[in-house]
Amino acid sequence: MDLNELAPRLEQAADRVGPEANRTVQQQARLLRALIRENASGRPGPNIITGQYVASWQIEPFAVPDGGGATVGTNAPQGRRLENGFYDMTDSLGRHFFQVPRPHVGPAVNELSSEYEQAFHAACDRIFGS
16 A cells, blocks of 8 residues: 555544444444343243333443444343342342342343454454455
């Protein structure tokens, strides 16, 4: 490559960083939500009773300089209890609870982590035109 071409190519690449990074983050957030919902649809995760818990998983995109971010989560009160379980709990009414963990978020994050890295490698290839 001629050094005279370097500066214009870097400027073109810089213009693509933000949109490409945001697109990749949003795609990975959609994949993560899908995996969480799939894992929350029966054993070893929690069983579906009404479908409201599975539907409660949402994506909240947010802007960051030169890119984007996303939060994948639920406001459902049983979310943390289903993921982590709790042992030997007594509530204020004296009821005793024992809830085994039904992990569905952690396994989804672990499954997606290698794909996440590959997605950003592909984004870099698109940005720099390799």
